[in-house]
Amino acid sequence: MSLEKGGIIKHDISKSPKTGDWAYSKPQVDKDKCIGCETCVQYCPDACIEMVKHKKDIKKKADIDYDFCKGCGVCAQVCPVKAIVMKK
Amino acid sequence: MNKELTKKLSSGHATCQGCGIPAIVRTVLGATDEPVIVANATGCLEVTTTIYPYTAWKVPYVHSVFGNAAATAAGIDAAQKALMKSGKIKKKAKVVVFGGDGGTYDIGLQALSGALERGHDFLYVCYDNEGYMNTGGQRSGGTPYGANTETAPAGETSFGKSQQRKDLMEIVNAHHIKYLAQSNVAYVNDLKMKAKKALKTTGPSFLLVLQPCTQLWKFPTSEYVAVGKLATETNFWPLYEIEDGKYTINNIVKTPKPIEEFLKVQGRFKHLFTDKNKQVIVDIQNKVDENLSKLVKRAEKS
Numbered sequence: 001m002s003l004e005k006g007g008i009i010k011h012d013i014s015k016s017p018k019t020g021d022w023a024y025s026k027p028q029v030d031k032d033k034c035i036g037c038e039t040c041v042q043y044c045p046d047a048c049i050e051m052v053k054h055k056k057d058i059k060k061k062a063d064i065d066y067d068f069c070k071g072c073g074v075c076a077q078v079c080p081v082k083a084i085v086m087k088k
Numbered sequence: 089m090n091k092e093l094t095k096k097l098s099s100g101h102a103t104c105q106g107c108g109i110p111a112i113v114r115t116v117l118g119a120t121d122e123p124v125i126v127a128n129a130t131g132c133l134e135v136t137t138t139i140y141p142y143t144a145w146k147v148p149y150v151h152s153v154f155g156n157a158a159a160t161a162a163g164i165d166a167a168q169k170a171l172m173k174s175g176k177i178k179k180k181a182k183v184v185v186f187g188g189d190g191g192t193y194d195i196g197l198q199a200l201s202g203a204l205e206r207g208h209d210f211l212y213v214c215y216d217n218e219g220y221m222n223t224g225g226q227r228s229g230g231t232p233y234g235a236n237t238e239t240a241p242a243g244e245t246s247f248g249k250s251q252q253r254k255d256l257m258e259i260v261n262a263h264h265i266k267y268l269a270q271s272n273v274a275y276v277n278d279l280k281m282k283a284k285k286a287l288k289t290t291g292p293s294f295l296l297v298l299q300p301c302t303q304l305w306k307f308p309t310s311e312y313v314a315v316g317k318l319a320t321e322t323n324f325w326p327l328y329e330i331e332d333g334k335y336t337i338n339n340i341v342k343t344p345k346p347i348e349e350f351l352k353v354q355g356r357f358k359h360l361f362t363d364k365n366k367q368v369i370v371d372i373q374n375k376v377d378e379n380l381s382k383l384v385k386r387a388e389k390s
Contacts, residue, residue: 015142016100042276043313045103045110047093065089068099072106072302073310086310 019046023071025086027064033083034061040075040084049075094146096124101137101144106302106309108273108316109133112215113186115276116295117147119283123181125164126150129157129191132222133215148181155195158203161185161210182287183210189230190220193254204263204292211286211293214256215273217301225304225356229254232324233375234368235356237304242359247368252375260294261330268294269329274316278327278338285329298325306355318350323380328387335387347373 036059041049048069051060062075062084076084089099096117103109109132117124125148128134134151137144152160161183168180187196192214200212219237220226227237233252236242240249260268267289269282279297286293300315302308307315319325322345327338348369351357360368 009138009141009143011098011143011146013098013100016098016144017102017139017142019100019102022105041090041093042115043108043111044090045105045107046099046101047090047097047110047114048099050090065099068089070105073308074106074312077310078313 018067019070020065020067023066023069025071025073025088026066026069027071027073027075027084028087029062029064030083030085031057031061033081035081035083036060036062037080038062039078039080043074043078045072045074046070093118096145096147097137098144098146100142102139103132103136104303104309106312107132107136108299108312109136109215109217111276112213112273112279112297112299115273115279116184116211116213116283119280120182120287122287123147125181125183127152127157127160127164127183127185129185129187129196130154131188131191132217133186133188135222154191156199157185157187157191157196158200158210158212161212162203162206162208165208165210180209183208184287185210185212187212187214188220188222189214189216189218190228192216193229193256197259200260201263204260204265204294207291209291211283211289211295213283213295213297215297215299217299217304218253219301219304221301221304230256232372234360234365234372236359237356247359247365248356257296257330260296261333263292264333265292265294266290267329267331268296269327270296270298270325271327272298272316272320272325273300274298274313275320275327275339282329285331304356306358307353311353315350315353318345318353321345322347322350323376324350326380326383328383334390335383337383337387347376 046068048065052063053060073086097113128151164183171177219231226239234248236248242248271279300312
């Protein structure tokens with residue numbers, strides 16, 4: 001591929017490495033335990049966690065994007081109610 | 089992918105599993121709604137977010153060489169001033185620099201000093217992982233006393249780095265800038281508050297943020313927040329800010345934990361927990377106490 005004029009490279013998510021391939025374990029959210037505090041969201045190095053409201057729930061719950069999650073386990077460690085568990 | 093958090097720095101970057109740098113970048117850039125231009129020194133953040141042909145940056149981003157990130161920011165600031173004067177732009181974008189401790193304490197220090205002294209309008213954020221972690225963990229001016237590094241290895245005759253780390257906050261403070269603060273990635277709310285203040289400052293501002301490195305501080309990938317919290321709870325890394333020369337300590341730890349609590353969770357200090365290196369831990373504890381009492385005195389005086 002050739003470099004654009006002026007050497008500018010534009011962000012294009014389709015060219016990004018799928019860092020989810022790195023994971024040797026994956027975080028599983030227990031939606032019943034999750035209190036929707038968003039602590040994990042701000043510490044996730046890969047910004048993989050979004051708060052999503054499911055039909056039955058009153059509060060938004062953590063939802064993980066496995067395309068980019070590297071499986072580091074930070075979310076499970078910071079969760080105050082231990083609603084996230086790392087599974088192989 | 090979290091849409092809100094990835095507005096400026098996307099996912100798909102290649103920082104190590106469990107690295108705290110992206111959280112620093114997202115928190116600092118998330119503290120403003122105004123347009124930003126990012127300049128970056130060579131280091132972990134630069135090599136992992138800009139792997140050709142992909143860039144994780146959604147904001148204008150400039151990387152020049154290792155030592156001149158602050159000079160690059162000065163240039164961007166000067167260019168914006170000129171464009172304002174000629175009427176080509178109506179409003180200036182915020183200029184934010186990210187540099188590691190290698191690019192700030194050591195290699196980029198003179199460029200930083202020059203830009204601070206000239207009074208350019210920019211925010212310099214130093215993410216301090218206490219060594220040249222991107223190249224395998226060589227010692228830097230920010231590496232603490234007693235740490236085992238690639239170029240100050242612990243062994244039979246050495247206990248690791250035998251010098252104290254530089255007091256970068258005081259070096260920057262000596263430039264009499266309006267706002268500088270020491271923060272920690274484990275305390276994101278503190279960091280957010282400080283980033284907001286720094287970005288509101290006209291003229292130069294500076295943030296020194298501790299960033300525990302899972303690879304070369306040697307702890308499990310899930311622990312960066314826990315290790316960061318221990319650094320502050322032991323008073324190894326107090327959180328404070330200096331506004332117009334006035335010191336404020338943000339977290340007064342009433343009963344600090346002994347420094348061993350912070351050291352024992354890291355592989356780089358493993359060698360200190362032997363009979364022959366007992367004294368080194370005492371020295372580290374004494375230095376922590378001394379630094380804190382100096383800081384408290386400065387806070388009381390101002």
